[in-house]
Structures are given as structure tokens and as C-alpha cells.
Amino acid sequence: MKNHITDNSQISPELLNKIKKIKHVALDMDGTIYNGTTLFPFTISFLNKLKELGISYSFLTNNPSKSIEDYLKKLENLGISATEEEMYSSAVATIDYLKNNYPEAKRLFILGTPSMIKQFEKAGYISTEDSAEDIPDALVVAFDMTLTYERLCRASWWAKQNILYVATNPDRVCPTDQPVVLVDCASIYSCIETATGRKPDIVLGKPQKEMLDGILTSKKLKPEEVAMVGDRIYTDMMMAHNAGAFGVLVLTGEATLDDAKKADPELDIILPSIETLGNLIEYSHLK
Structure with a gap:
């Protein structure tokens, strides 16, 4: 070759x-x-x-599962010194996309890790509760290692309500050195699609x-x-x-x-x- x-x-x-x-x-x-x-x-x-x-x-x-701060700490623990300006994740890309294209969207149901949700809240977004009464402006689905069945079902419900639906990245699995398959964002939104018939409006990253x-x-x-x-x-x-x-x-x-x-x-x-x-x-x- x-x-x-x-x-x-x-x-x-x-x-x-x-x-x-x-x-x-x-x-x-x-x-x-x-x-x-x-x-x-x-x-x-x-x-x-x-x-x-x-x-x-x-x-x-x-991988949006960690905040930029957490990524910098991980790199530091591995012996790599990096600055915030040298880091860009699909979570940050999603925040930029929402701010530039849907500035009115402030309340989000986020299928993501607490670290990622913290990144969104730091950017000024409100993370809605797992409740049909707490109506979000948009659904954000990401690589979520803290995923629970209840939140997956809630995300599927919001997908069926035809609100704005954004996925952070198209990765099917996340690389790992452990004897396990880490199911990534695309596999999660494929599950939602199977349940609801709806794909994300846009997949970022x-x-x-x-x-x-x-x-x-x-x-x-x-x-x-x-x-x-x-x-x-x-x-x-x-x-x-x-x-x-x-x-x-x-x-x-x-x-x-x-x-x-x-x-x-x-x-x-x-x-x-x-x-x-x-x-x-x-x-x-x-x-």
C-alpha cells in the first residue's frame, strides 16, 4: 500500500x-x-x-465525557502539561454550535456524565431534571458512562416531542485498554432511534x-x-x-x-x- x-x-x-x-x-x-x-x-x-x-x-x-478541566488534569497525571487553549472537545463544539445557532435554547436535557454537564452549566446552560414536567429547549445526547435506563427512556421521550435534538459525536465505541466494549455516543443515539424512529438533527464533533x-x-x-x-x-x-x-x-x-x-x-x-x-x-x- x-x-x-x-x-x-x-x-x-x-x-x-x-x-x-x-x-x-x-x-x-x-x-x-x-x-x-x-x-x-x-x-x-x-x-x-x-x-x-x-x-x-x-x-x-x-469524547465529551470529561470537562476541559478534567482533561487537563488527566493529561497532567499522564505527564503532559497542556493549556485550556490547547484542548477542544466535542462538548465544547456542541456548546459553540448551540450558542451560534440556537441562542434561545437555554434549558437542556443532557444525556451525559456529571463532568460534561458541569461544562455545559459553566457555559450558562440549565440542565433539566428527569421529569416530564421539566421541559427542555433541546435534547443533547453524548457518550455517557453514567447512563441509566431511566434517563435513556426520558431522552427517548424528549426525542419523540420533536424538540431540537443534538448529538455530540458519531463514535460507535470508545478505545480502551480494558477487556470491555465501551459503548459510545452513536450506539446510544442508535438505541433512541430504534425506540422512537428519530435521528439527531445534527451530529457534531x-x-x-x-x-x-x-x-x-x-x-x-x-x-x-x-x-x-x-x-x-x-x-x-x-x-x-x-x-x-x-x-x-x-x-x-x-x-x-x-x-x-x-x-x-x-x-x-x-x-x-x-x-x-x-x-x-x-x-x-x-x-
Whole structure:
């Protein structure tokens, strides 16, 4: 497979030229820099290498279950020092979407973790109770590791009432290093669809190109100067394609090499890990 690169000697001049243009690396988290609670052994050295080369980076995640504050604490516990400006989650993308498109929506029934609900409340939203009397302006469904049957039923009820219905991300499962399948947001809203016949009005997060817009605007970058790095084809790589960024699929998470071979559109580059990407970026700067 021509775009599957395992070391510097395999890269074409065309790909090397694209890598040389990179000024910012947008990093997925689960499956890319860590797996569940385990930091990959090459992550810290990769980030240090980017700093040495003058390349900025940010962390993007479709997982809305933690607030930005909680994510920063998790990264710190793993040995990564990051700022609030370097973090962007699908929960924040959902908040931005609601504020920009439905400023009148203030009361939300949120199928999400307490940490995520706290993020919404910090942004000025009211989280409604699990009661038919406490009527929300919109339903927000997310990856919810605290999900209860009663709240799932209530969310389905509000979906049937034809209020605004937003899902935070299209991920079917969440990567983990534990012997369990972590059912993610798409699996939850598919359950609601089976029960009610209704799909979300919009599904945010990756692959929506808006997840990269903040980076492009704040850093005054062109799409081709940003590398979107992740382990999922249908979110990370599709967002790179939609935004015109350089897509880097790493094989440390969900997608396999067989998945990559079947990808449509064809992927920009497939690498074993971010460690290989760091080596390629360094190599491109020497050419």
C-alpha cells in the first residue's frame, strides 16, 4: 500500500513535501496519544520533538465525557502539561454550535456524565431534571458512562416531542485498554432511534470540519499546514478530508491496516504511530 509508511526510506518526495508544510499538529487523544489510562511510551518524546521543531499542537477529542478541566488534569497525571487553549472537545463544539445557532435554547436535557454537564452549566446552560414536567429547549445526547435506563427512556421521550435534538459525536465505541466494549455516543443515539424512529438533527464533533476551524482561525493557518492525526477513519480522517487538512492515520487505536486499505476517499498517509510521524517531520526539516 503506497501510503503505508513505516520508516523514512519509504516516503515519496510528494508526501515528504506535504509533511514539510506542517505548522500545527491536531492530535486525537484516545488511541493516538494514549489508550484508555495508558500513555504510549513515545508520546512525550513526540511532543518534545514538535516543540524543538517549532511546530505547535493541540488536543482534539470526540469524547465529551470529561470537562476541559478534567482533561487537563488527566493529561497532567499522564505527564503532559497542556493549556485550556490547547484542548477542544466535542462538548465544547456542541456548546459553540448551540450558542451560534440556537441562542434561545437555554434549558437542556443532557444525556451525559456529571463532568460534561458541569461544562455545559459553566457555559450558562440549565440542565433539566428527569421529569416530564421539566421541559427542555433541546435534547443533547453524548457518550455517557453514567447512563441509566431511566434517563435513556426520558431522552427517548424528549426525542419523540420533536424538540431540537443534538448529538455530540458519531463514535460507535470508545478505545480502551480494558477487556470491555465501551459503548459510545452513536450506539446510544442508535438505541433512541430504534425506540422512537428519530435521528439527531445534527451530529457534531469529528468529522465535522468545524472542529478544526478554531485552530485555523486562531493560528492563522491554511488547512494544508495542519496535520490531523488520529486512529479512526470515519471521524479523524474524514474530518481532515472535509477540512482540507493533511490526514495522518495511526494504527494504535481502532482502525486496522485492512480498514485503511478499504478507506474511501484514499487516506493521505498511514503510520504505525505518532512516533513515526515525529521521525518523518524531523526528516522533512533536514531535506
